[in-house]
Amino acid sequence: MKNRNAYIGVFDSGAGGLTVVKHIEEMMPNENILYFGDTAHLPYGTKSEKQIKEFATNDVAFLNGFELKSLVIACNTADSVARETLIKEFDLPIYGVIDPAARKAAEVSENGKIGIMATTATVRSDAYAKRIRHYRKDAEVHSLACPLLVPLVENRRYKKEDIVVSTILQEYLDQLTVHGIDTLVLGCTHYPLLMDAVQSLVPDMKVISSSKEAVLSLKKSLEMTGQLNDESGSERRFYVSDDADAFRANAEVFLNEKLTREVIQVSV
Amino acid sequence: MKNRNAYIGVFDSGAGGLTVVKHIEEMMPNENILYFGDTAHLPYGTKSEKQIKEFATNDVAFLNGFELKSLVIACNTADSVARETLIKEFDLPIYGVIDPAARKAAEVSENGKIGIMATTATVRSDAYAKRIRHYRKDAEVHSLACPLLVPLVENRRYKKEDIVVSTILQEYLDQLTVHGIDTLVLGCTHYPLLMDAVQSLVPDMKVISSSKEAVLSLKKSLEMTGQLNDESGSERRFYVSDDADAFRANAEVFLNEKLTREVIQVSV
Numbered sequence: 001m002k003n004r005n006a007y008i009g010v011f012d013s014g015a016g017g018l019t020v021v022k023h024i025e026e027m028m029p030n031e032n033i034l035y036f037g038d039t040a041h042l043p044y045g046t047k048s049e050k051q052i053k054e055f056a057t058n059d060v061a062f063l064n065g066f067e068l069k070s071l072v073i074a075c076n077t078a079d080s081v082a083r084e085t086l087i088k089e090f091d092l093p094i095y096g097v098i099d100p101a102a103r104k105a106a107e108v109s110e111n112g113k114i115g116i117m118a119t120t121a122t123v124r125s126d127a128y129a130k131r132i133r134h135y136r137k138d139a140e141v142h143s144l145a146c147p148l149l150v151p152l153v154e155n156r157r158y159k160k161e162d163i164v165v166s167t168i169l170q171e172y173l174d175q176l177t178v179h180g181i182d183t184l185v186l187g188c189t190h191y192p193l194l195m196d197a198v199q200s201l202v203p204d205m206k207v208i209s210s211s212k213e214a215v216l217s218l219k220k221s222l223e224m225t226g227q228l229n230d231e232s233g234s235e236r237r238f239y240v241s242d243d244a245d246a247f248r249a250n251a252e253v254f255l256n257e258k259l260t261r262e263v264i265q266v267s268v
Numbered sequence: 269m270k271n272r273n274a275y276i277g278v279f280d281s282g283a284g285g286l287t288v289v290k291h292i293e294e295m296m297p298n299e300n301i302l303y304f305g306d307t308a309h310l311p312y313g314t315k316s317e318k319q320i321k322e323f324a325t326n327d328v329a330f331l332n333g334f335e336l337k338s339l340v341i342a343c344n345t346a347d348s349v350a351r352e353t354l355i356k357e358f359d360l361p362i363y364g365v366i367d368p369a370a371r372k373a374a375e376v377s378e379n380g381k382i383g384i385m386a387t388t389a390t391v392r393s394d395a396y397a398k399r400i401r402h403y404r405k406d407a408e409v410h411s412l413a414c415p416l417l418v419p420l421v422e423n424r425r426y427k428k429e430d431i432v433v434s435t436i437l438q439e440y441l442d443q444l445t446v447h448g449i450d451t452l453v454l455g456c457t458h459y460p461l462l463m464d465a466v467q468s469l470v471p472d473m474k475v476i477s478s479s480k481e482a483v484l485s486l487k488k489s490l491e492m493t494g495q496l497n498d499e500s501g502s503e504r505r506f507y508v509s510d511d512a513d514a515f516r517a518n519a520e521v522f523l524n525e526k527l528t529r530e531v532i533q534v535s536v
Contacts, residue, residue: 040319041309048511051308151419164432243316 004229006069007034007237008218009092011059014042015247016150016189017074018254020097023215028228032235036063038268040241043150044077045119045188052121056082058268060090062239069227070095072218076187076210077119080127093221098122100217101185101210102131106139108206109183115176116143118187119150128187142179146172146188153190156253160197169194173201186210193254238263272497274337275302275505276486277360279327282310283515284418284458285342286522288365291483296496300503304331306536308509311418312345313387313456320389324350326536328358330507337495338363340486344455344478345387348395361489366390368485369453369478370399374407376474377451383444384411386455387418396455410447414440414456421458424521428465437462441469454478461521506531 008024010017014037024031038044041055056078060071070093073079073086079096087094105114116128122143129141148168152158157165176184183206186192192209199207222228240247244263251259276292278285282305292299306312309323324346328339338361341347341354347364355362373382384396390411397409416436420426425433444452451474454460460477467475490496508515512531519527 040315042314046310046514047308048514051510148419148423148425151416155416157416164435167432242319246314246316 003067003069004227005032005231006067007032007235009034009036009060009063009066009068009071010074011036011038011063011071011078012075012189013038013044013055013077015250015254018251019189019192019211020072020074020214022255023212024218027215027219028222030229030231030234032229033237034063034066034068035236035238037238037240037247039243039247043119044075045121045150046147047121049081049121049125052078052081053085056086057089060086060092062266062268064090064092068092070218070222072214073097074189074211074214076189077121080122080125095214095218095221097189097210097214098127098187099131100213101187101208102128103135104208104213105183105185106132106135108208109136109139111180111182112136112138113140113179113181113183114142115179115181115184116141116187117146117149117172117176117184117191118143120145120147122187128185140179142176142181144172144175149194150188150190153193153253154250158193158197160200165194165197166201169197169201173198177202182206183208236261239266240264241266241268271335271337272495273300273499274335275300275503277302277304277328277331277334277336277339278342279304279306279331279339279346280343280457281306281312281323281345283518283522284456286519287457287460287479288340288342288482290523291480292486295483295487296490298497298499298502300497301505302331302334302336303504303506305506305508305515307511307515311387312343313389313418314415315389317349317389317393320346320349321353324354325357328354328360330534330536332358332360336360338486338490340482341365342457342479342482344457345389348390348393363482363486363489365457365478365482366395366455367399368481369455369476370396371403372476372481373451373453374400374403376476377404377407379448379450380404380406381408381447381449381451382410383447383449383452384409384455385414385417385440385444385452385459386411388413388415390455396453408447410444410449412440412443417462418456418458421461421521422518426461426465428468433462433465434469437465437469441466445470450474451476504529507534508532509534509536
């Protein structure tokens with residue numbers, strides 16, 4: 001049994017995984033969190049499997065130098081491509097974003113037709129379809145690579161009133177709604193910021209955030225194993241592989257508030 | 269004197285530098301070209317100086333394993349940040365994209381007010397302003413980071429009829445035209461594809477492509493030193509640091525035709 005006060009390690013290619021951190025803070029405010037953003041190598045979503053596995057292994061090797069009670073792959077791309085590699089390589093309880101979102105989608109869909117918006121690498125891996133069919137054999141899964149969404153969000157364009165956002169989202173959504181889906185997974189930790197814009201374009205759709213489902217699932221696990229931190233006060237540490245100031249500026253987008261903690265640049 | 273048949277080495281973070289290759293093919297069809305796209309680490313434009321210098325040094329070290337008569341930094345970001353590092357490190361005639369475009373802008377501007385559209389890293393380096401003032405002391409240079417343009421072009425969105433393209437371009441252009449510029453440098457090798465869309469929004473502006481100016485300048489240099497290849501037939505070699513097929517698909521955007529040559533993935 002790991003120390004309850006040990007860190008929850010969270011990593012992503014950049015700042016998108018902070019949407020996961022934000023949910024941890026909301027749902028489990030006493031947890032100590034260690035975040036690593038591999039900003040020297042972002043984005044992962046456009047890279048090959050081999051590269052992503054290599055990057056993710058280095059990320060976790062860095063976090064594993066601290067006392068972790070669990071590790072969250074807060075990046076759908078890394079989770080879809082490198083999950084098995086990480087489980088083999090590291091003796092850590094590893095939580096992802098894909099399984100919880102896939103499970104939720106399988107549960108809530110009425111007609112079994114589910115759409116996935118994700119990065120090119122996540123779509124190529126087919127991880128969502130496999131995982132959804134694990135929970136619901138008859139599910140019909142339609143996955144769509146949406147490579148413009150990460151750059152848009154990173155440039156703070158995610159409001160539904162923005163014609164650029166609504167045009168691009170509508171084009172992507174059209175390619176999914178044509179299949180009659182009733183449930184849509186936002187399969188990238190950048191995408192929760194687009195939730196309102198998506199929901200306004202498809203008001204009847206059940207829209208699932210992989211960031212939120214991941215943290216709900218993590219919380220349940222920690223509760224069941226008696227590992228929730230019950231002491232008040234919480235530590236936060238932020239590490240990145242490229243410029244710390246650039247990360248800090250970007251972090252504000254995902255946390256919806258200023259990141260006041262120190263950010264430390266390290267080599268991995 | 270280098271062998272006239274030796275390669276012109278060209279590198280970029282990805283496929284954008286192919287706009288330079290295209291101009292070399294048009295203006296100097298007999299040249300042998302060796303291209304390296306560091307696709308495992310793209311984009312460079314959002315990364316720190318330290319990272320960009322490291323990446324660029326590795327890129328040139330790889331190309332330098334072949335017989336080169338000249339090396340073209342076909343990436344404004346790498347040229348603006350790593351040029352001096354590369355000149356110190358390698359005994360090669362090194363040509364960039366910034367000096368030729370800066371010189372041309374200084375020449376053609378009537379009121380001396382010049383706008384630069386470029387990546388975040390290029391703007392941060394202030395390389396264009398320094399170089400333009402080298403040629404024209406009284407020049408007033410306004411540089412603007414345009415981080416959405418690379419993702420748009422990579423996703424084949426560069427046509428003037430595309431509302432997404434025209435909206436984003438208009439927003440960027442407004443921030444430059446407010447200063448009364450009469451000349452605009454497209455300071456990224458991805459941007460030549462946006463030339464028509466830009467020109468349609470600002471029809472009276474003198475718009476300069478750094479890719480084209482770089483090749484005009486290279487050609488002049490090779491002519492002056494008697495190094496132009498006068499034999500017919502030309503060799504092309506394409507190397508990348510990530511998936512070769514993904515590069516091939518992307519290459520078509522920049523070459524405006526299928527890339528039929530072999531693309532080889534290497535580790536650098």
